[in-house]
Amino acid sequence: MSHDKRVRRFRRLWLTLGVVRLIAAGLWVGNSSALWGGGDGRPLLLAHRGIAQTFPLDGVENDTCTASRVHPPDHSYLENTLPSMRAAFAAGAGMLEVDVQVTADDQLAVFHDATLECRTDGTGRVRERTLAELRRLDLGYGYTADGGATYPLRGRGRGLLPTLEQVVAAFPERELLVDLKNDDPAEGGRLAAYLATLPAERLKTIGVYGGDASVAAVADRLPGIRATSKKIMKDCLVRYLATGWTGHVPAACRHTELHLPQRYGRLLWGWPNLFVDRMRAADTRVVLVAGEGPWSAGFDRPADLAEVPAGWSGWLWTNRVDAITP
Structure with missing residues (x-):
């Protein structure tokens, strides 16, 4: 490749990179949260x-x-x-x-939950129970922070659904x-x-x-x-x-x-x-x-x-x- 061809190719490369930089800068400016965001x-x-x-x-x-x-x-x-x-x-x-x-x-x-056993003293699926049945449950029955040694919210959730x-x-x-x-x-x-x-x-x-x-x-x-x-x-x-x-x-x-x-x-x-x-x-x-x-x-x-x-x-x-x- 001649020297002139290498120079022209180099110039085209730099021109392309310059255009890419301008596009990237335009995208950044147009979408800058720092400049335009509330x-x-x-x-x-x-x-x-x-x-x-x-x-x-x-x-x-x-x-x-x-x-x-x-x-x-x-x-x-x-x-x-x-x-x-x-x-x-x-x-x-x-x-x-x-x-x-x-x-x-x-x-x-x-x-x-879809089922009742985790949180309440009930069993089965919610969609299998009537509203009256669900309201008789204790919603705080199953909560424990110590692997079941204590249940600090038990008794606090009856009738609350x-x-x-x-x-x-x-x-x-x-x-x-x-x-x-x-x-x-x-x-x-x-x-x-x-x-x-x-x-x-x-x-x-x-x-x-x-x-x-x-x-x-x-x-x-x-x-x-x-x-x-x-x-x-x-x-x-x-x-x-x-x-x-x-x-x-x-x-x-x-x-x-x-x-x-x-x-x-x-x-x-x-x-x-x-x-x-x-x-x-x-x-x-x-x-x-x-x-x-x-x-x-x-x-x-x-x-x-x-x-x-x-x-x-x-x-x-x-x-x-x-x-x-x-």
Whole structure:
């Protein structure tokens, strides 16, 4: 190769690298959270099941009884009960997440586990019991922090299991997020039938999430409701990764909710605060969850807040709103 050809090839290479640098700089400037993000430093708090007893996530599997491994209790609240929910809102929660299942007599019971043996003094599946049967159970029966030597919450949960209708009535102007625990279209249809009876203004304050099939059943009946599932979130994020560099928010990301750990968020255009601003403009809530493992964890201790991006103005997922608000 002649000297002149080598010079021309070298110049073309540098020109190409220069163009790439300019494009990269333009993408950075256009998607810089530091330059364009709001980030007023006022996170919103989503109280997961109200104020709950927490537990270590190490070694947790789908069938792990988490009530048998809670941290030593420093409060007496039981998740998914009205006292726990009232305490969460009083402590500063902006939204409440509750777990819902359909009972044998077609009621919308607020309870997490599909079976009763872990937390209560009952047996069998929630969907095999009537609401009256469930309300006779002690919801604090199975909680222990010392391998079963003591059960400090036993006897505190009898008669506390609420229905979704009771929760909605108890907090008439509050934001609620309903988690359909069973990915069953029939249960989604039952929830949709109840939600359809609510006034339009009240329905605006209620979101639904869960399995793909159950959430789809709700969205089909109530297309205007805020709904999310793994499929909905994946569709949104895949499309945003492809086009978000332009600032465009795809239709799949509008009027929904995104639950994201930081490890995923860091991949998104404009993360963190510009991304939150873009989604807020599209009427979508961004909820940051803690943890890097397979399970979503809450920001439950003051020390956990060190992991929150500076200036974060989206939502934070927490089981202990009372502990982190101060």
